Amino acid sequence: MGAGFDSTAYFLDLMVVGTLILPIFFVVRYPLGRRVILATVGIYLLHLIAPRLAIFYCLFWFFVFVLQQIIVRFRETEPWGQMAFWAAVFAILSPLVLWKLIDREFVTYFNLLGNQLSFFIHDRVGTIDRSRAIILPIGLSFAVFRAIDLLVKTNLGKLNRLGIDRIFYYGFFPPIQIVGPIIEYEELVERPPAQRPRVIEDVYPGFARCLFGLFKVLIIAAALQKSERVFYSYPNLSTPIIWTSLIVFTWFFYINFSGFSDIAIGLSRIFGIRLKENFDNPFFSRNVSEFWNRWHMSLSRFAQRNVFVPAGGYRPETQYRALTATMMVIALWHGLTWSLVAFGIFHSVGLIVHRKYSMSRRKSDPSNLRQRILVTAATYLFVTLSFPLLILNLSDAWKFYLAMIGQ
């Protein structure tokens, strides 16, 4: 449901705007000025998708700002501090949960109300909005998790009261607001924007990284994209073709997603901001645990910080429960469906088995090439088998698995 959005077009626009504002960035010394410039660009680019999207996120991040102030105000006060924190998390999660549970109704009201609000700004903004495509709340999954991360850190005392300019800068940071990664607030401030980006250290490698990402998305991923048809046409395909297409699809999925991450990381680097990596050759992992440390690493880091550790992941008596909870959060972040519940259980079982196995056996010999190839292939096979659960609903996924074994 919803259409009309092209991530590639968004990034091309951002590259053009980025090139235009870069000289200003070199000139402007004040961090506040730079934050305002980047947040304005982010809002402008959302407006080009549809004004209602920009309005929605302005309200969303303003709401985060208010909640952050409340948490700071009450965090030292028991029990109000914890109550305020959990109410804030619940409030921030609610649009995402509603969208995932009742997508049709949510998307309908998101578009209808958003359009009405756009008429409040200006008659012409409302008219533009009505002609733009009907859209999903693009980027909401990423925004909600970033907001929660911010509120958690505030509640733990790691972050103090932030001004609206900082919240909007974090919320509308253009390279990551559409397809991630789920960055932490500190990634934007550890190397403050007051520090000038340098051509040799930042702009050139950043630009090259963007081109590399575009090359991955537009050339390699586009070439592999037809493989996604396997999920619709599998009843008419032979078993070897299904297997081959599924394998090709896993590479399409990875190269496409990591290509967009490359563009986001490259664009950030141009502005002197070095984001953490989001992928690290995950299909060459030697076990499931390593896979999740190398696949969509920003999501894994989020889940580790906010679920695994608080749930007792480092304590022997609670480690498996924490692993399962972490994996379920990662799975259900993609959507609230039974097939994604199955995806979470599938990987939780894989992680638990691996952990038990690695504790009971001696470590494998890293110099044994044959052994490395075998465990890497086995891990890849395990991950590949979970992809139908990401794409199809549970009953279709079951039929797909049967087709994979020739039934």
Place this chain on the structure above:
Amino acid sequence: MKLPVSNQIFRWNTFTAVRTTGWMIVGLAVLRLVTLPPSPELVGDDSLPESVSMIRRGGHQDWIDPEGSRMIGRLRGKKVAWVSGSSILIHGPNGKKSRLPGEVLSVVTGPNGPEFKVVEYYIAGARLLEIYTVALEALRLNSEVIVVALNPLYVFNPSALFGRKQLFKSGVRNWWTVEDWPMQFLLASPSDHFWVMFGQFVPKMPIPDWFQKVHSRKPFKRPQSADENLMFTRPVQFWSYFEVPEVPEMVANNKKTSGSIWQHGALRLSDPENASWNRSIIRSLFDRINRSGVSAIVYLPSVNPALLENKYNMEIYQKVRAEFAALASLHAGDRTLVLDIFPDEILDSIEFHDNIHLRDPGRLPQYMADLISQL
């Protein structure tokens, strides 16, 4: 942590300048793939006399047309530019399809008449802003005559000002009057501006077919009915469904996708009294035609009388015509002929395929040919 491959490749050293140039070329090639300009399509049509040649821009190709129907190269000889949406389509009996411009020009030229080129700017489902933008492009042709058809369902429809973002690239080139400036910032995207400025420097190269799949990427969807898909992907259908009272019932009673339902909805979303931006665009259209000095016909194609049996539809349709006629009387120049409706005898001879498309144009081609000959 180990550096990613890209960081290892892009280290700074003495060959940096060479590598940067190399990557610039790769980047331009990638841009070429993203913004692939189609060539003008020379249409072979056996039903046309030899003296008439049709050059067609747009069609379904305009979904990926980054140059917004820009004509490549110069055309010699007499030309008629015809800018229109699908109201020119003729769905004849036995599946025979033709188009109004071809039929009209066959009449104008006759078997041994003067040589004419019809440059047909056809955009399926064209909204007002697309017609305006492409008409500005067509005015650059310096044709003898320009014919502009404004769809009555969209001409004062503030819910459907535009539908094809690709055409903004030609808009950036042509929206230079003060009234057009807001569109440069509110509608055109930065990459549109970039393409207009630097597109000419992008190397042309043969493109393998599969690259075009980038443009047709579709999200995964569970199977839905065609109407449901339309409702949640296209703005006119969406607003019609939630704002025109009869439409949900019409959709529920209709098992198949029906253009008629959405045409009904589009007319009802029209709002001549409050469509200020639409009025401004129409004023600009007349103004730009006047400045060009080209003879012009600007007309509202008639709609199927069956659509107007609903009294609300009739009321809106009359308001649309009246507003259009009022604007034309104020802003159309001496060399512009304006029609807000065809004469009754012509209208009576037309058989409609649906609410707007034709099955049999009747005496319309002869009538239009006479008008063109007068100019």
